[in-house]
Amino acid sequence: MTAAPGHPQDSKAAKVAACGWMHTARFLTTAPTLEFLPALQVPEIAFVGRSNAGKSTCINTLTQQKRLAFASKTPGRTQSINLFTLGKQGVTDAILADLPGYGYAAVPKQDKLRWQRVMANYLVTRENLKAVVLMCDPRHGLTELDDILLEVIRPRVEEGLKFLLLLTKADKLNRAEQNKALSIARLQAGGGEARLFSALKKQGVEDVSLLLWQWAHPEVPPNAPPEAP
Template structure:
């Protein structure tokens, strides 16, 4: 688990500022409805996934410091594609962010829902480029049964160290400090079974409104995709 959460009033570290500058390079690359439509190659990918109302688009936009990089559908659950964003130098990206369809709404036709759920499941299970998963959970409600199912699905790749995991407790600004502490404890309990020597599992309070956890999120995603290598000069 990550170290104790620090007050949001502290300025970001040099490493966090560099990671945020790297994240700011994010730009839309492609939309895919099937895995074979994703770009070939071996660039690392970080998948953002969560319930349709967990704040996934807000988190991606806040991370990239862009208002409309990721679009939230007016009807939750309607997005049925994997949206891919490139990061790093414009002429030579070094990582991708994958915005996966949200889940949890019953208003979508069953056949469409099953189709995109299979695409998402196949991506999480077999995509070789996948280096990490950011699971977004509304901090006010904690992990739902659907979130638990997703954790169980990716657990084999997490516990053997193949894929890293960060549970992002979103909308933290809507909680008191006492409620935030309780949300963190509940999240830690839910992740206890994934704690192995090989697993890289983290938990972080996050708010797109007041940027709580933003520097830590940027640093985590950068570290996952660069294995400790310093941030490149994006003007190079």
Template sequence: MSPAVPTPSAAEKQALAWTHTARFLTTASQLDQLPVNELPEIAFVGRSNAGKSTAINMLAQQKRLAFASKTPGRTQHINLFEVGPKDAPDALFADLPGYGYAAVERSAKLRWQQVMADYLEVRRSLSGVVVMIDSRLGFTELDKQLLAFVAPRVGTGEVKLLVLLTKADKLNRKEADAALRAATEVLGQLATDDADVGITLFSALSKKGVGDAAQTLYQWAHPLSPA
């Protein structure tokens, strides 16, 4: 018999109803092509095969909002999505290109590494970063390099950070605990009094962590709302 699925709390239902409103706004290949806005912007980043597009689609309850190509490394644009009421959006999701796929041409890799670094370091409206880490692999050197780009802003509290340990359905309890410990150790370097850093086991298949992630993002965009 399958274990009973816990009933979502009111806060979780509210957060999921909010993430479900995500809709495409625009796409850009350079930072100067992105619109200037005053809305909090939440960026999703991760290796090409870490499940980033699948996670975005699960949070939005839309199968193809973020295009999940069968060929990793294909997406080479920043895609923006509005979230919230259609007549008054209150946040943006930014889907950044996956990184680290070996088949991508070196010149394209270098260009996108620079675009992503610039985005994470200087994008004024950036208020949160969601990093997708394959729970079976943990943080690779490329993942750690990405953390280094955003670490100064996370340390001051300017930008919040959530790590989703994806594909958690493939881990048993012992492996999941080990993945959490390893991720916590890596993120220890970001620990300051001002830093807002979280870690959640996540599975689009079993829906583990989806509600928790949605609540975190909702609170980022609505900091004055009750938890």
């Protein structure tokens, strides 16, 4: 018997298929500045966050690939925008953009300023940008640099840009602390989404994968499970 739309079985199938879609991620190109980015028509989803927020680990966990995004033991080493394609073989229906981590103390100030300019310009001008995922360690909360980034994208969010505040390393908190952090994050997200995430416990992987799939395919009904890659 076919599950009715919105039935839990239908939702589970959609989540599993969305995880399969995320697994199709493949490296496309790297760009030290915006002029090196290819002009693309498909929806682009940008991952941003402080250098120690677990951004690369999060991308690798979502795509089920250990070294797709380079997780350096020295935060702040990634200095370029890295693009990854998503979609069945031979078909690209979305792009993941891994932006340089920011705020790491050991990085020279000149480099920090350059990265901040590149990121701000990207977030304001990238035409096919459809969603931004901001990673935050809930033990520390949003920092001044996170707040600046939120101000940069706020006009685009008001115009329809999707936004997710992703609380990484959620396994470091107990249940009560997780619930409190999530409540705060929902207020800070300014109309966007907020989710708990743990690479270690695989918490939030299915929910986030489905959310990203839906954002990349706005023309498809939300209850319709994505096609298997």
